[in-house]
Amino acid sequence: MIREALDILAGWSAIDLWIVVTGALAAMACAVPGCFLLLRRQSMMGDALSHTSLLGVVLAFLAADKLADLGWLAPAAKGGVHHAIMVAGAMVVGLLAAILTEWIQKRGRVEASAALGVVFTIFFALGLLLVRVAADKAHIDPDCVLYGTVESAGIGDGVPEPALVNGIVLLVNLALVFLFFKELRISAFDPGLATALGVNARAMHYALMAVTAATLVAAYESVGVIVVVAMLIAPPATAHLLTDRLGRMILISLVVAAVGALLGHAMAVVLPRIVFARLGYTTVGSASSAGMMAVASGLLFGAAALFAPRHGVLSKSLAQWRLGLKIAAEDLLGLLYRLEEHGLSAHGAAAPDLLQRALPVGRLTAALASWTLRRNGSLLVTAGGYRLTDKGRMAARGLVRGHRLWESYLAKHFPLPPDHLHASAEMAEHYLGAQLRQELAGELAETAKVDPHGRSIPGEKDKA
Amino acid sequence: MSRFRLAIRAPAAPCAAAIVFCLLLLASPLRAAGEKFAARQGELAVAAQNDAPQRHVPRRDADHHSLTDTRWQWPTWDDFVSVVSLRNVNTLWVLLGTTILGVSAGVVGVFMLLRKRSLAGDVVGHASLPGIAVAFLVCEAISPGAEKSLPALLVGAAVSGLAGVLCMAGIRRLTRIKEDAALAIVLGTFFGLGIALFTVLQSIPSGNQAGLDKFIFGNAASMLGGDLWLLAITALVVLLSCALLFKELSLVCFDEDFAAVQGWPTFLVDTVLMGLVVLVAEVGAQTVGLILVVALLIVPAAAARFWTQRVLVMTLLGAALGGLSTGLGTILSALFPNFSAGPIIVLTGGAIFAVSLVFGARRGMAWRLITLIQMRNRVGRHDLLRAFYEALEKSSARNGKPAAAAALTERSIGLDDLLVRRRWSPPRLRRLVAAARRQGLVVVDQKQLRLTEAGAAAARRAARNHRMWELFLIQHADVAPGRVDRYADQIEHVLEPDVVRELEDLLARGYPELAVPASPHALEPAGGKP
C-alpha cells in the first residue's frame, strides 16, 4: 500500500508542485488573520466573511463590466486590475456585513451568533442569485465557488497567477502584522485596555475584518468558499495548542498551513486511487485538492489536539498518570520511613506485598512505583523485603516533614478536628518542596517540633 | 387584549393536539389526492429532468451556462396568474412541501436561538456532505447504477452531521479551543472531505450522480411525492416533540443550572434538540441546499423575536414566519424559473426579518423609536412646566408664601424669562411652547405665556415629582444637595405613579398631600444659553 502510494507520488510533476505552492500560499495568507480571529473568538466571523465575499466579488464583476461598457476600463484589462476590483469588492461587502451584524446585534438586540447567521446567509443567497445573473459576463459559477480552481494552477507556463496573488496577499498580511503587532495583540487580548491606551479597538476590529475579507477572496478562487474556512481557522488552532506565545503561534500556523497544503494534495492524488481501487473502481481520478487540503489541516489539528506536548489530550492524561505514579512512589517512601520511625523494620526490611496493599492504588501502579524507586536508587530489595537507602531516606524525611508541618499549619489556622488533618496533608505533602517547607516552618516558629498528633517533625537534614 | 393574553397562555398540550390535528387535516387530502398524484409523478420526474437550468450540474460535466437562460426576466402576466392561482399541480406540491419544511425549521430554530446555538445548524448542514457521498457509495455497491434512495442518502447525511456535532463537542470539552473555532474547524474540514469525495464520485463511470449536487444548493422544484411524505413525517416528529417538551426545552434554554438542580436531564434535552436540528437540516438540504439550510433555522426565529415577549407565542410565530417565508419564496421562485429556489427562499426570509426588525411590535426599531420620541416629548414638557412653575414661584414668593394655585394661572411671563432657566436653545423652547399650546397647557398672548388650569396642575405635578425625588435622593441615597438636580432630572420622567406613591409614603412626614415641597437647593438660573 505504501509502495503503491510512493509509486503514485513518483509521478509528481511541475503541475502538482504549483498546486501545492498555490494552496500553501493561500493557506498561509489565511492563517495570519486567522490567528487573530481565533484569539478574538470571532472564528465564525471568518466563515461569514467567506460567504459574503461571494456577493462582493459578483458585485465587483458587474461593476467592472459596467465600467468597461462605459469605456472607463479597457475591456481587455485582466489580471491585476481585475483582482484589485475583486478584492476591493469583497472588502467593502465584508465590512458592510460586519457593520450590519453589529448593528443588528446592538440595535435589534439579537444574540450575536444569530445576527451573524442572518446576515451571512442573506448575503450568500444574494450572491448566489447574482452569480447566475452575472454568469454570462463574469466567468464564475456556483461550482467554481465551491470547488475552487487550484487544480488548474499549474497548467500555464511560469508562475501561475493565483500563486502570485496569494503570495502578494501573504506578504502584505505579514507586513501588516509586523507593523501593528502590539496593537493587534492588545486589542485581541483586551479591547477595553486597548482603547484606554489609545488604540482604537473598533478600528482594529474593522481593519481585521477588511483584511480577512481581502485574504479570503484571494484564496477562495483557488480553494473554494467554504473550504477556505478550514484554512483560516484550523492552522491557527493547531498552533494555539502547540504554543502560548502570539509571535510563535503565527509562525507555527504558517508552517502548519504549508504542511497541510502539501499533505492535502498528496492525499488527493494518492488516496482515491488506493481506496477506490480496493472498492473495485479502477478508473477514478484524483480528489479535489482543495477539499483534501481542508481535511489535512483538520487532521493536523486533530493530531495536535491529541499529542500536543502541554495541551494535548493524550499528553495531559499521560502527565496525570505519571503524577499518580510519583505520588504512589512517594507514599511508599513515606510508609517505609514511618515504619522505621516506629522501629518496626529495625532489622531493615518490610514485606513488599504488605506495603503494596497499604498503598491506596492498584497493584500494577504499586509495583511500578516500587520499580521506579528501585531504579533511582531509593529502595533496596533484600531477602527480608524493602529497605530504604540513604537517598531514599532523605526524600522520605522531606515528605514526612512536609506532611507534619502541613498538619500543624492547618491546625493553627482552621478549626478542624485532629482526624481531619491527615487527609489534606496526604494530598498536600507531594507539592511541598524544600522552600515551601521552610516557609511553613517559619510561619509555625517554635511550635514546629511536634505535629498536632504529638509526633515529632523530622528536621530537614539528618541529625542522627 | 385580555382575551389575547388568555389565548397565548393556553397550555401546550391542547396546542399540540391542535397542531397534530391540523397536520392530519393536511395529510388527508394528500392521501385522497394520492392516485392523481401518482399518475402525475412520472410526468413530474420528467419535468425535473428537463429543469436543467435549476440544477447545478458539476462543473466538469458540461457547459451549462448557456447565455439564454440566466438573464433576469420579469414574468408575464399569464405566468403570474398561473403561478399564483396554483393551477400547476407541480407548484402546488412543491409549495406544500416547502411550507411544511419552513414551519418545522422555524419551530426548531426558535429553541436554537433561545439556547444561543444558532450556528450549530450551520455545522450540521455543512458536515453532512461527506455522509451523502458515503451513502451514495454504499448504495452503489449494493445495486450499481440504480436510482439512489433518498432516505438512504439522508441517513448518511444525518450520521455525518451528528459526527460533526460530536467532534465539535469533543473539541470544546477536551481542548483549550473555544466553541466558535470548533465550529469553524469542523465545518470546514467536513465540507472539504465532502467536496473531495464528490469530485471522486464524479469520476466513477457507472452510477447516477446527477441527484447528488442538489444537496449542496438545493432544488425545490424536483420534489417528488416521497419527498413530500418525508417532509410531513419530519414536521410531525418536530412539532410533536416540541409541543410535548415545550416546558422542558424552554426551562433548559432559560436556566440550565436550575433545570439540572431540579433533576431534569439537561444533556438529554439538548440531545433531543440537536437531533431535531439534524432532522430538519437534512430534510431541508435538498430543498434549499445544505449551505443555506441554516437560514431556515435562524432567520424566522430571529424575526419572531421582534414581535413577542413569550416563548409560546414566539414558537408559534417562528412556525408561521418560517412557513410564510418558504411558501412565498417558493411562489417567487416559480415566477423566476431561471433562478434556483434556495436563495430566493432565503432572501424572502431576509425580507421578513427586515420588516420585523423595523416594525416588530415588541422590540422592533420603529416602535422603540416612537417610544423614544414620546419620551423626549414628555421630558421636554415636564421641563417647560417646571421652569414655568419655578419662575412663578420665585415671583410670588415675595408675598411670603408658596405659589398658590390661582397665582399660577394669573400671571404671565415672557419667553426670555424661561430661556434663562435651563440650557435650551430658543428654537427648542419655541417648539416646546408650541407643543404645550397644542395640548392646551399654555396660552400665548402677545409673546406673554400663561398657564391654563390644566397646565397649572401639570406644572405642580412636574415640580412636585422632581422635588420629591430630590428629597428622596438626599435623605435616602446620600446624594449631595448641590448635585441632586441633575440626578433627579434623569429619573423623574420615568417615575411611575406607584413609585411616586411609594416616595410619598416614604417622605410623608412634613409634606402634606399635594403640596409642592420647597426646592432643597437654591434655584439659580441655569446660566443662559448653552
Place this chain on the structure above:
Amino acid sequence: MITRTLPAPLPISDQEHPGSCPLSIHDMTVAYHRRPVLWDIDYDAPPGKLIAIVGPNGSGKTTLIKAALGLVPAASGEVRFFGMRYARQRGRVGYVPQRESVDWDFPVSALDVVAMGLYGRIGWCWPVTRRYQREALAALARVGMADYAHRQISQLSGGQQQRVFLARALAQSADVYLMDEPFAGVDAATERAIVEILRELRSQGKTALVVHHDLQTVTDYFDEVLLLNMRLIAAGPVEQVFTSENLRKAYGGKLALLDEVGHKMRLAGGGQ
C-alpha cells in the same frame, strides 16, 4: 491554638448522619481545573435556622452551594440533605441562583419563571395547568409581586427580578433553601421583603443558607453564620462566631501558603 478557643466544636462527622439535619457536608473538597477552591469542608446545618455564608470574594461561597447541589463536582467528600443523597431529596431543596446567571432578556413573564419552580412536580410533557398557575401566582404574591405577574422579566428592576427568583424557590415549597447572593444589588424594599420571607420560612421550621456579602446586616438577619475562606474558618451561632478575630482571619487576605500549594497542584496537573 484556635481549635480550642472556638466555641461549640463542630459535630464529629464520623458518626451516623441524623435524619433531621437539613444539610450536612462531610469532608468536601472542590477543585476547579484541578485547583482546590474549597478544602475539607465539614458542616452540619442546624434545622430551622437562617444561616449566612460569609467570606471575601473568591472564598468559595458560591462554589459551596453549587457543589452541595451537584452543579460542580466535588473532588472528595459527601453531601447529604436530611440524611440522604441530593438526587433523592430534590423536592425538599430550593435553590435561588445568582441573578446574573441567566439572560433576563429571555421571552418569559415573571409568572412563567415562577412556574418553573413547579416543573418538578408537574412532570414530563405535562403542561402548566391553571392549578399550577394559581400556585405560582400565590408564590409571587408572597414576595409582593402579584401585580407584575405578566410583565416580561427584562422590564423588572433588579430587585424585582431577585424577588421573582425567590418566588420560584418558594413555589417549590422546599424544606431547605440555598440562596446565592439574594441581597446583591437590590433596593431597600426588596431587601425588606426578602428578610420578611426568610423569617417566615424560619417560623415554619425551614432552613435557609444564604450567601451574604453585607457584614453589617449579618447579625440582624441571621441566626447562624458560616465563615468561609477556601476553608471553613468558623461556624456557629452569630453571636459566638461573628467575632472580629474570626472576621480578620476570614478577610485577612487568602492564606498565602494555601493558595500557593493549590497553584502548585494545578501546575502539576493533579491533585488526587
